[in-house]
Amino acid sequence: MSKTLEEALGAALKRAEAGxxxxxxHALQYAVFPGxxxxxxxxxxxxxQACGDSAPELSVASAAALELLHCASLVHDDLPCFDNAAVRxxxxxxxxxxxxxxxLLAGDAMIVLAFELLGRAGATNPSRLPALTVTLAQAVGSPxxxxxxxxxxxxxxxxxxxxxxxxxxxxxxxATMMGALAAGEDPLPWRTMGEKLGAAYQVADDLLDCVAxxxxxxxxxxRDVALDRPNAVSRLGVEGAVSRLERLVGEAVExxxxxxxxxxxxxxxxxxxxxxxxxxxxxx
Amino acid sequence: MSKTLEEALGAALKRAEAGxxxxxxHALQYAVFPGxxxxxxxxxxxxxQACGDSAPELSVASAAALELLHCASLVHDDLPCFDNAAVRxxxxxxxxxxxxxxxLLAGDAMIVLAFELLGRAGATNPSRLPALTVTLAQAVGSPxxxxxxxxxxxxxxxxxxxxxxxxxxxxxxxATMMGALAAGEDPLPWRTMGEKLGAAYQVADDLLDCVAxxxxxxxxxxRDVALDRPNAVSRLGVEGAVSRLERLVGEAVExxxxxxxxxxxxxxxxxxxxxxxxxxxxxx
Numbered sequence: 001m002s003k004t005l006e007e008a009l010g011a012a013l014k015r016a017e018a019g020x021x022x023x024x025x026h027a028l029q030y031a032v033f034p035g036x037x038x039x040x041x042x043x044x045x046x047x048x049q050a051c052g053d054s055a056p057e058l059s060v061a062s063a064a065a066l067e068l069l070h071c072a073s074l075v076h077d078d079l080p081c082f083d084n085a086a087v088r089x090x091x092x093x094x095x096x097x098x099x100x101x102x103x104l105l106a107g108d109a110m111i112v113l114a115f116e117l118l119g120r121a122g123a124t125n126p127s128r129l130p131a132l133t134v135t136l137a138q139a140v141g142s143p144x145x146x147x148x149x150x151x152x153x154x155x156x157x158x159x160x161x162x163x164x165x166x167x168x169x170x171x172x173x174x175a176t177m178m179g180a181l182a183a184g185e186d187p188l189p190w191r192t193m194g195e196k197l198g199a200a201y202q203v204a205d206d207l208l209d210c211v212a213x214x215x216x217x218x219x220x221x222x223r224d225v226a227l228d229r230p231n232a233v234s235r236l237g238v239e240g241a242v243s244r245l246e247r248l249v250g251e252a253v254e255x256x257x258x259x260x261x262x263x264x265x266x267x268x269x270x271x272x273x274x275x276x277x278x279x280x281x282x283x284x
Numbered sequence: 285m286s287k288t289l290e291e292a293l294g295a296a297l298k299r300a301e302a303g304x305x306x307x308x309x310h311a312l313q314y315a316v317f318p319g320x321x322x323x324x325x326x327x328x329x330x331x332x333q334a335c336g337d338s339a340p341e342l343s344v345a346s347a348a349a350l351e352l353l354h355c356a357s358l359v360h361d362d363l364p365c366f367d368n369a370a371v372r373x374x375x376x377x378x379x380x381x382x383x384x385x386x387x388l389l390a391g392d393a394m395i396v397l398a399f400e401l402l403g404r405a406g407a408t409n410p411s412r413l414p415a416l417t418v419t420l421a422q423a424v425g426s427p428x429x430x431x432x433x434x435x436x437x438x439x440x441x442x443x444x445x446x447x448x449x450x451x452x453x454x455x456x457x458x459a460t461m462m463g464a465l466a467a468g469e470d471p472l473p474w475r476t477m478g479e480k481l482g483a484a485y486q487v488a489d490d491l492l493d494c495v496a497x498x499x500x501x502x503x504x505x506x507r508d509v510a511l512d513r514p515n516a517v518s519r520l521g522v523e524g525a526v527s528r529l530e531r532l533v534g535e536a537v538e539x540x541x542x543x544x545x546x547x548x549x550x551x552x553x554x555x556x557x558x559x560x561x562x563x564x565x566x567x568x
Contacts (some may be wrong), residue, residue, distance in 0.1 A: 020427035024435035028426065076392065081384040100365040104388070105435045108360065111392065112425035115399040119417030126410040133403030133417065141396035142312065143304035151308035151389045 003057075005041050008064040009033075012117045016109060027098040027106040031071050036089055036218070039272060040175045041067040043197065046268050047179025047190060050261035058128060059182035061121030065114035065136055066175055072110035073146045073171075075103055082150065083223065090218040111140070132181050139174030146170055153229075160230050168205070169198030189257040196252035197269070203245040204276035206232040212278045242281060249273040287341075289325050292348040293317075296401045300393060311382040311390040315355050320373055320502070323556060324459045325351040327481065330552050331463025331474060334545030342412060343466035345405030349398035349420055350459055356394035357430045357455075359387055366434065367507065374502040395424070416465050423458030430454055437513075444514045452489070453482030473541035480536035481553070487529040488560035490516040496562045526565060533557040 003011065009032055017025035041063030048059035078085040078093040080100060085093050095103035118136065122129030142148040149167025152158045173194035177187035208217050209224050210233040224231035232241045252273075253266045274282075287295065293316055301309035325347030332343035362369040362377040364384060369377050379387035402420065406413030426432040433451025436442045457478035461471035492501050493508050494517040508515035516525045536557075537550050558566075 016426040018427060020432050021435040021439045023438050024426055024432060076388065079388070081388060099438065102435060102438050104360065104363070104365060105431050105438075108392070108395065108424075109426040109431045109435075111395050112421050112429065112431065116418055116421030116425060119414050119421060122417065123414035126414055129413050129417070130403050130407035130410055133406065133413070134400055137396050137400030137403060140392075141400060142300040142308055142393040143302055145396070147389050147393045147396065148304050148308060151305040151386060151393075154307050154383065154386050154389075155305045 003060050005038065005045065005060060005063050005067070006035075008060045008117070009035075009067060012064060012068070012113055016113050023098055023102045024105055024109065027094055027102050028109060030097060031075050031094050031106055031110065032068070034089075035067070035071075037275070038067060039201070040070055040171050042272070043172065043194075044175040044179040044182075046265055047176045047193075048183045050256075050259045050265040051180055051183035051185045052260050053182075054184050055125045055128065055182055057121045057124050058132070059179060061117050062132060062136070062178040062182045063175075065118045066139075066171060066178065068110045068114040068117070069136070069140050069146070070171060072107040072114070073140075073150075075107040075110070077150060079103060082153075083227070085220055085223075087214070088219050090215075128181060128184060131187070132178055135174055135177050135181060135187065139170040144170060158230070163230065164199065164202045165195070168202045169195055172198030172201060185259075192255040193252050193257075193269075196248050196255060197273075200245050200248035200252065200273065200276060203232045203241050203248065204278075207238070207241050207245070207281065208278050210234075211238060211280060213280075216279055238281070242277060245273075245276060249276070287344050289322065289329065289344060289347050289351070290319075292344045292401070293319075293351060296348060296352070296397055300397050307382055307386045308389055308393065311378055311386050312393060314381060315359050315378050315390055315394065316352070318373075319351065319355075321559070322351060323485070324354055324455050326556070327456065327478075328459040328463040328466075330549055331460050331477075332467045334540075334543045334549040335464055335467035335469045336544055337466075338468050339409045339412065339466055341405045341408050342416070343463060345401050346416060346420070346462040346466045347459075349402045350423075350455060350462065352394045352398040352401070353420070353424050353430070354455060356391040356398070357424075357434075359394070360391040361434060363387060366437075367511070369504055369507075371498070372503050374499075412465060412468060415471070416462055419458050419461050419465060419471065423454040428454060442514070447514065448483065448486045449479070452486045453479055456482030456485060469543075476539040477536050477541075477553075480532050480539060481557075484529050484532035484536065484557065484560060487516045487525050487532065488562075491522070491525050491529070491565065492562050494518075495522060495564060497564075500563055522565070526561060529557075529560060533560070 013028055044063040044066055053059055075094045077083055078088055079095055086096050139145045144166055152163045176190040176194035180187045180190045209221050212221055214221055253269050256262055256266055297312055328347040337343055359378045361367055363379055370380050423429045428450055436447045460474040460478035464471045464474045493505050496505055537553050540546055540550055
């Protein structure tokens with residue numbers, strides 16, 4: 001039987017921790033468990049399943065790799081030279097708990113581990129590995145991945161759409177495309193779904209920053225105003241942002257290509273999307 | 285005709301820079317060009333050639349990936365929370381030139397780019413990609429790669445041999461093994477050569493730190509004493525360290541497995557090794 005996502009993450013970390021310096025090992029565990037909503041890997045797995053999931057080892061490894069890179073980006077983004085965030089997922093950020101050097105290295109180790117994990121699983125199905133590797137790398141690196149997105153903050157002028165697409169959208173796009181690739185399908189028809197969901201998630205995150213309590217968000221809120229970062233709520237208002245979110249989710253659902261599990265996937269996306277709206281706004 | 289190492293590095297950076305935030309793009313270029321001695325990638329290429337180099341695209345990509353990861357490790361190690369080094373390769377360190385956020389991101393981008401480069405080249409020969417990816421990742425990540433090596437510095441007690449093998453040796457071991465893997469050969473017989481050369485290089489670096497001028501080293505010297513780090517010269521004295529270096533190189537040369545280009549490779553290793561001894565000690 002193939003591993004679940006949590007099992008795959010656990011096994012990968014166990015390998016990275018055995019014999020490693022203790023603080024680094026603890027920091028890795030702390031950064032990945034307990035996780036957040038695991039939205040990106042669940043999306044990847046859902047797409048793979050909708051496509052028939054012909055290589056479950058590869059789809060689970062893809063999902064776990066996406067999550068490790070997401071966790072790495074959170075650890076690095078929280079560092080003093082960026083957001084200097086004290087809290088993440090309801091507990092002290094990694095650098096607050098383990099110090100800045102170990103946090104920086106834990107992020108590096110997770111980036112490497114993501115590709116290692118994919119490489120190991122790729123041995124079962126080598127012909128799918130090159131495209132999976134390149135798709136994952138493009139979502140994280142430069143010029144169109146998370147790292148480039150974060151680097152836009154160091155520029156005098158930031159093209160908003162590029163900033164959001166690179167910093168947040170890229171990993172969603174990779175999630176849908178890698179789900180298809182892991183199942184041996186053409187990834188391109190799946191790009192739009194990832195893009196729309198990534199954009200929806202960005203609006204949800206903006207809403208969270210503006211209207212949620214710290215307890216609900218699990219991290220400091222009102223940061224975008226404080227750091228003068230673009231936020232959909234300041235552009236569109238709360239109602240405008242919520243309706244933009246709903247429109248984007250609708251477009252994502254519409255974009256799901258023909259595949260064996262199309263209806264199930266559409267339902268799942270609706271389900272995930274429901275929880276994107278901060279709780280305090282859901283009754284409205 | 286297959287690309288040379290410098291061409292492959294140039295092409296990879298060009299792709300990473302096009303459309304990227306300007307500071308990040310400039311920092312990437314600055315971190316990789318002009319390079320140092322390119323010892324690790326040259327070693328990888330030399331092994332591939334000695335093995336017949338049946339897939340030159342793959343060996344050049346492996347070599348370039350090793351160099352990118354080496355450059356990334358230098359940029360991150362130089363950061364204020366580690367060595368806080370102002371100078372590297374005879375010019376301001378990346379964070380001094382571009383600021384800490386961009387330096388950190390440039391390091392991240394180079395790690396990702398290394399795996400992307402390998403993934404792209406792997407499309408021409410997918411069956412060799414899984415082992416190449418895993419070997420590269422193990423040399424950089426946790427528990428036995430550069431990142432773990434650096435993380436030992438955060439522990440109260442550091443096992444010296446593990447520290448050196450992980451922080452410096454690992455990329456040399458990967459260089460010889462990836463050279464063999466890229467050429468379609470069993471990597472295991474090549475491990476010893478990489479280990480011995482990595483250990484020799486560590487002694488050479490210790491000598492450089494103790495006896496070289498800043499101009500010769502291209503970076504600050506006398507750092508090991510200042511930062512209370514283990515150094516072969518303080519254990520063995522200058523003469524003892526030089527003779528240890530020479531013994532290790534001899535063992536590396538002896539360990540070269542049977543292969544079509546064995547003699548040429550042995551000569552090349554001797555040549556590289558000659559330049560490992562700091563200039564001021566060579567006349568002696």
